[in-house]
Amino acid sequence: MTKGPLVLGIDTGGTYTDGVLLDYRSREILAAHKSLTTKRDFSLGIEEVIRQIEIEDPDAIRMVSISTTLATNAIAEGKGKRVALLLIGYDPELIESFSLDKRFATPEYHYFNGGHDLYGKEKQPLDLPAILAKVNEIKDQVDALAVSSYFSPLNPEHEQRTLNAIEKICDLPVVLGHQLSTRLGSVERATTAALNASLLAVLQDFIVAVRQAMERRKIEAPLMVVRGDGTLMSDEFAARTPVETIHSGPAASAIGGRFLSGLDDALVIDIGGTTTDFALIKGGRVTISEEGATVGAYKTSVKAADLLSIGIGGDSHIRTDHEGHYLIGPGRVVPLSYLAHKHESVFQRIKALSKRTWEQSSPDWLEYWFLLREPAESHLKLSARQAGLIELLRHGPLPVPEIIRKLQVLHISQLGTDELFRQEILGRAGLTPTDLLHTDGRFVRWSAEAAEFALQSLCRYQFEEPEVIRDRIWKLMSESILRTTLSFLTRLPELEQANSDENFGEWFFLNSLYAMHPDLATSLNLRIPIIGIGAPAGLLLKDIADKLHSELVLPDHYHVANAVGAVGGSVMVEEEILVYPVFSEAGLDVIAYRVQSKTDSDEIEDLEEALMLARETAAERSLSAAIRSGADQPQVTLSVENDGIDSYRVRARAMGNPRLMR
Amino acid sequence: MTTNVQYLEDMPMDLIRIDTRKAYENIHKKITRLELAPGSVLNDQALAEEIGLELKTVREALSLLAHDGLVTFSEQGMYVSEINLAELEQLSELRLQLETFSARLAARRGSPDDLAVLEALRSEQASIAPDEMERLFDLDHKFHQAIAAASGNRHLARALEQLFGQSQRLWYLVLPELDFLPEAVETHLSLLQAINARDGDQAASIMHAHVKGFYDKVKTILSADDR
Structure with a gap:
């Protein structure tokens, strides 16, 4: 049977790396595979996926496309490179009085004279000597520089002159704010530039690693990277604008859900191992957040899919607080059923634990630590206790109370293990929703027996029956997902769990779920279907769809929808040009219009002519960049947006399917 | 009537693939620091292994270096350009x-x-x-x-x-x-x-x-x- 062009989609998520091989024309999925994400070197997990897919003819593959949480995770975990942010024309007092400096995403920022005003006029001369002196002073302590000048989208001259000068005195990569965003928000632009600078090396290494994995598997095809809004960019483009990959994973899963289901309007809920993500499909497209993506504490000006994420997934850690209430997440652990499946010693310990008396079976015994890999000597200086712990765990995973006893410490915090977990030297296992699914037989892949023993131990400690505990946990998870659904759709802050006798919102919510009132029924009606994505979706979302009186759609291959989404997007390049008036010296008359693109500017007397030039330039540039990025016969759409008196934003968007020819 | 300001200087290196650029910079350094001596024969396969990049990438980098005059191609093979x-x-x-x-x-x-x-x-x-x-x-x-x-x-x-x-x-x-x-x-x-x-x-x-x-x-x- 002859196939059309094949494409390979890969998604590297927080827990799993998924891959699918797809016939691009018929949309038929030929092979799919899931493997564990290897955070210390993503290319290992990626190569494993490619290997498992068993590609017969690598030559038939015409595109590889990849979505990744790399950027998002690097920001959240503070693993980006060190960046110095040079702020030109920013008012330090203003910034500091609103504590905006906390949002710059780097502790190393410096203020300089210069910048423009909102008419694009020079506010102050650029203090280049001061900038160069500072760069000389700090250049050995940082890995990259970011430059943001006041109102640079209107007039990037100071940023550009700064770049030209810095490039002549040092070899650090330099990122300019106006190249990343034409929005005028100066703090967001600075943050975006700083984040982009800190991610440059991270994403470049990643792309080089993926290419190597491809070449080792004899795949010679263009590599695309998914943006946060679900569109595709070429790998070279991504290497320069890594910040645009923020949220690319969840965007890909929403697009994959739409691709597989064929639905044009739906709520997409993706339950992964670590998080549950929400996105909305309207008219066949993922909705975009115009105001810019937020990652961790940082507000950026990067356009990305409008989405919400909560730290609840199949592998979320189930614990109890001091009053015996159950807690789920946000931490992710390895399910006990899996650990016991891998280690006989763990199975035996869990089995023995289930026979113990109440006093001897605190829930701590259900948390195991284990050694993932030996620490690289050069990387980390180990304390004596850390070394002792690693030595101890070399013989197999151990529950926390046993570790405490053997190492003779009073509390686990004395072991200084945070860094060991972060570097993936140690792993952590515990009771998870995945285990509970093993105990009621709904999802059995590893040791159901161990899961059963673990649940029994918890039952003994909590004086509750297994059904009751399972019920509690499912209820807790679905309530939490429902609360987030409501807040995602309404844009209202999430309902605080309050006393439902006093709080109407909370009462209404619970009454709609559990019909508490004898006479008054309330209900929630979601008017669009829910597309379920991710391995646990089929098991957990039915109840949620019922509560919302909506339909749950689980497309074929929904467990790898994100990898499908990685190839489902279009190649897109956007070019924005600003047109705004230039005033006479006296400041009263408009003498010309400035046509400002990211790279150059013109002044033209007549507004119509200026707009015409802007339209032509934007269209031409976006088109040629899209072709260069691998789009097949891209189409350009133009929009002109009024942006204040006599000011215009001309936006050209060139979009096309990926080119799959040789 | 119009004034045109061109900010960007040409940056040809920017258009070269990032892994090629990596290989180029690496070998360039080896040549200028004489770790690869003038006149010595270049083994692209060994270089690829040493740098940890693909052969194809290293060959692209070598042809860029030939353009710079640091590498010479001949019938016999590739070598680092002589200094005399x-x-x-x-x-x-x-x-x-x-x-x-x-x-x-x-x-x-x-x-x-x-x-x-x-x-x-x-x-x-x-x-x-x-x-x-x-x-x-x-x-x-x-x-x-x-x-x-x-x-x-x-x-x-x-x-x-x-x-x-x-x-x-x-x-x-x-x-x-x-x-x-x-x-x-x-x-x-x-x-x-x-x-x-x-x-x-x-x-x-x-x-x-x-x-x-x-x-x-x-x-x-x-x-x-x-x-």
């Missing part, structure tokens, strides 16, 4: 002319931004201890590049860039017997003063003596080696 006295003669007479011209133009046309760059490089150079040879050399190189950029003639700057690439190896060759870098700090100061004063003749003559001094020393050392 005849070659040096040709290199030095051209560089002497172009750099002198470059200094003259920089004095005439250098913008305030160009002068700020030169001043930043000079003061950085002055603050570095005389035994930090590599850093001093790096700054010396950047200073000459910055003057070429200040000349305002793009083609001149590009032609000089290739000559600089060739000269870097000479510097490493004579490194063990070098004592004039600290004195270059003085020369750069007077050169910068001449450029600041817009004195093209003075700038040209300082540059001429500066470059000639360098090549004379290299020549002495190379001919001593030949004997």
